[in-house]
Amino acid sequence: MFYIYSIGLLFGGLSIINLVFSYQTKHIQHLFWPTLQFQLFMLPLFLIANMCIGYGIRYGYKATDQLGYTLIFSKCLEILISLGVAYLFLKEVPTWKNWVGIGVIAVGIFLVKQK
Numbered sequence: 001m002f003y004i005y006s007i008g009l010l011f012g013g014l015s016i017i018n019l020v021f022s023y024q025t026k027h028i029q030h031l032f033w034p035t036l037q038f039q040l041f042m043l044p045l046f047l048i049a050n051m052c053i054g055y056g057i058r059y060g061y062k063a064t065d066q067l068g069y070t071l072i073f074s075k076c077l078e079i080l081i082s083l084g085v086a087y088l089f090l091k092e093v094p095t096w097k098n099w100v101g102i103g104v105i106a107v108g109i110f111l112v113k114q115k
Contacts, residue, residue: 002063006056006070007077013052014078015085016045022089069112076105 020042028038053074060070079102086092 002059006060006063009052009056009059010074010077011056011081013049013056014074014081016049016052018078018081018085020045020049022085026089066112069109072105072109072112076102076109079105 024035024038028034057067057070057074060073061067064070083094083098087094
């Protein structure tokens with residue numbers, strides 16, 4: 001059950017952060033004051049996202065007893081979310097290099113999980 005909690009919380013928190021920054025890149029002016037105002041409005045969302053990520057890491061550690069594996073998995077999940085958000089906001093289609101990079105990370109997760 002900890003696996004489900006961990007994946008759900010990590011996915012939610014990482015999605016919030018990636019969506020906020022993607023929205024800022026696409027729709028907020030690149031001047032200091034509009035960016036600061038937007039970031040101040042987003043503080044409650046960042047608090048929720050940080051709590052989700054923190055508890056997602058905690059539950060992942062409880063499920064696996066390996067912090068390294070949990071952190072590597074969360075980075076892989078973040079990359080997948082980033083690819084999805086980049087397509088959603090900027091219509092960027094992942095190239096073969098992106099998939100090779102994800103494959104390298106997947107091999108790394110497999111190697112970390114070995115005893």
